[in-house]
Amino acid sequence: KVPQTTVYRMSLYYRALKQMLGNGITTTSSAALSEAVGFTDAQIRKDLAYFGQFGVPGRGYEVENLLEAIASVLGINRRWKVALVGVGHLGYALLAYKGFKDQGFDICCAFDNDPDKIGKTWEGVPIHDVAEAVDVLRESRIELGVIAIPEAAAQNALDMLVAGGVKSILTFAPGRLHVPPDVRVRRVDLAMELEWLSYHATSIA
Amino acid sequence: KVPQTTVYRMSLYYRALKQMLGNGITTTSSAALSEAVGFTDAQIRKDLAYFGQFGVPGRGYEVENLLEAIASVLGINRRWKVALVGVGHLGYALLAYKGFKDQGFDICCAFDNDPDKIGKTWEGVPIHDVAEAVDVLRESRIELGVIAIPEAAAQNALDMLVAGGVKSILTFAPGRLHVPPDVRVRRVDLAMELEWLSYHATSIA
Ligand SMILES: NC(=O)c1ccc[n+]([C@@H]2O[C@H](COP(=O)([O-])OP(=O)(O)OC[C@H]3O[C@@H](n4cnc5c(N)ncnc54)[C@H](O)[C@@H]3O)[C@@H](O)[C@H]2O)c1
Ligand SMILES: NC(=O)c1ccc[n+]([C@@H]2O[C@H](COP(=O)([O-])OP(=O)(O)OC[C@H]3O[C@@H](n4cnc5c(N)ncnc54)[C@H](O)[C@@H]3O)[C@@H](O)[C@H]2O)c1
Structure with a gap:
């Protein structure tokens, strides 16, 4: 069972990633995401792991891929x-x-x-x-x-x-x-x- | 360092205890509180432990005492x-x-x-x-x-x-x-x- 606070943080990750995309950033790391949202990169990796394997070890995450994945988890990839x-x-x-x-x-x-x-x-x-x-x-x-x-x-x-x-x-x-x-x-x-x-x-x- | 989610839950415990007091309940247990707020009694005990020792093992908590303690933690014992x-x-x-x-x-x-x-x-x-x-x-x-x-x-x-x-x-x-x-x-x-x-x-x- 996914903790309520993980769901809340997924909404925050989504907003931070959207902002990165708006600034032309196409790849990121849990450390960079940690900087943007104020949670540790360990917490970010633990949260994302509830929903699947994202990113490539050593190369980080594709911002657009991660956005799509989080949108589908939160159910906001639809109206x-x-x-x-x-x-x-x-x-x-x-x-x-x-x-x-x-x-x-x-x-x-x-x-x-x-x-x-x-x-x-x-x-x-x-x-x-x-x-x-x-x-x-x-x-x-x-x-x-x-x-x-x-x-x-x-x-x-x-x-x-x-x-x-x-x-x-x-x-x-x-x-x-x-x-x-x-x-x-x-x-x-x-x-x-x-x-x-x-x-x-x-x-x- | 107290997690943000513990602070949020303290606000929820405060509201549940206020309601108990309104219904004339003067003592309660973490199990009864758990029933009222929807978190496990282990989570409740862990949260409260950040702020001190409350209640007497085996006899539970005095609702008014716990309310005062949480109010002072949250800073809502003043205007x-x-x-x-x-x-x-x-x-x-x-x-x-x-x-x-x-x-x-x-x-x-x-x-x-x-x-x-x-x-x-x-x-x-x-x-x-x-x-x-x-x-x-x-x-x-x-x-x-x-x-x-x-x-x-x-x-x-x-x-x-x-x-x-x-x-x-x-x-x-x-x-x-x-x-x-x-x-x-x-x-x-x-x-x-x-x-x-x-x-x-x-x-x-
Ligand atoms: N975060 C949320 O969940 C959430 C929810 C609803 C609304 N909002 C936001 O809250 C804001 C207010 O929403 P609203 O529906 O009350 O809008 P509104 O237009 O009814 O009210 C805005 C008020 O701010 C005043 N104002 C505008 N510029 C000002 C300034 N420079 N200095 C002082 N006052 C100024 C206006 O005169 C008006 O009274 C909007 O930005 C809206 O996006 C956020
Ligand atoms: N939880 C919060 O953080 C928070 C914050 C602000 C307001 N509120 C609450 O939200 C509610 C609304 O606040 P408000 O400032 O918009 O009040 P308001 O009086 O301006 O608006 C209430 C609206 O509800 C309508 N209404 C009343 N009874 C109705 C019914 N039986 N069926 C359908 N419509 C009905 C009224 O015609 C009015 O348009 C209040 O109860 C207030 O306590 C909660």
Whole structure:
């Protein structure tokens, strides 16, 4: 079983390699990659070994080959159809964020319960009434869901996404959720990012 | 040296213990904590051991004691003054997010370059002209900074925060940043959260 942190680091390696390619670098080594991402070259070799044999000993890695391999491991060598529930401040920032499209994630429909928003199209994405969600999700064959609504409505949103056939969900709403066994939910709490900073600021002092 | 992932897990343990306390549970075990967070009890014991001896063998942990210990490790047993640069969709969602205050992070001033926003107060936070930032940061003794502006302006924002005495910065802006040696920057790219989901959705298939 691959540790969650290896998956996270694969995303970081992917970004560093993309940058190298952008700078015209076509071959690299685990030492050069280590310099770019801040993990030891031993850690990099251990992470990559979970997924196969890459590179030639002594000659390093072909950047394009390694990028393709990591993209296929992460599943970002294809497009994903994403639905967004809740188009408030956070939801709108996610709609507008180019970083999703760059990695193959296309938010193609959004849902809200605010009559002033329903029927509009923002950043090219139609906003539907949350009451119609299950039909729209099924018709559009949505694979990933993002929840950006208040805590009280989050469980309903999850149930609706699942009823619409979505099995992988990212949620920003706080609070406990009951998740069916075959559904995977990833929770984000941005306060934890500040806790990482406060940990380091405290441990230095 | 404590691994970054241990710090991340300490934030998760903190949240699970808080929930236990909310449910009236006053003592717990690494097995019960393991059930709540999804990591093995061996991993939990290993993580906690970085920071000291907690609990009594055979009798488990006092929830309140463990909470206090983790809070002090993470530096969330005190309040932190936070400045926000950029009050657009993402910035506003961060201003309004209660999860920051709950963990001791108080956004007490914000900066923008949009004349329609400067001088306003949103969610109790005054929005200053980014041109006056260095003075305001110094006077308010700001310790943490959050960057939520477009990539092109991010390096200027970092330099401004550093000139204002801020040494720990969370940034949502894409692109490379030149960071002085004694400053710590944490980058967030929410696309990586979707990549975690696409990895799992792909590896099951
Ligand atoms: N986890 C994090 O790090 C983090 C960060 C910021 C915000 N948040 C959370 O994200 C949520 C959204 O934040 P925001 O600032 O965008 O809030 P907001 O009030 O601006 O937006 C909420 C949106 O959800 C819609 N909505 C409400 N109930 C709904 C329902 N039952 N069905 C469909 N749509 C519904 C509203 O009409 C609105 O458009 C909040 O719960 C907030 O706590 C979490
Ligand atoms: N990393 C991530 O996961 C993630 C997610 C969403 C958005 N983003 C990024 O966050 C940034 C903000 O997103 P948004 O949706 O809030 O955009 P937005 O356009 O709504 O907000 C940007 C705000 O920054 C202000 N601004 C612009 N230049 C400035 C400067 N030089 N000094 C001070 N203020 C300035 C604008 O006036 C505006 O208020 C974008 O760069 C976006 O790519 C990142």
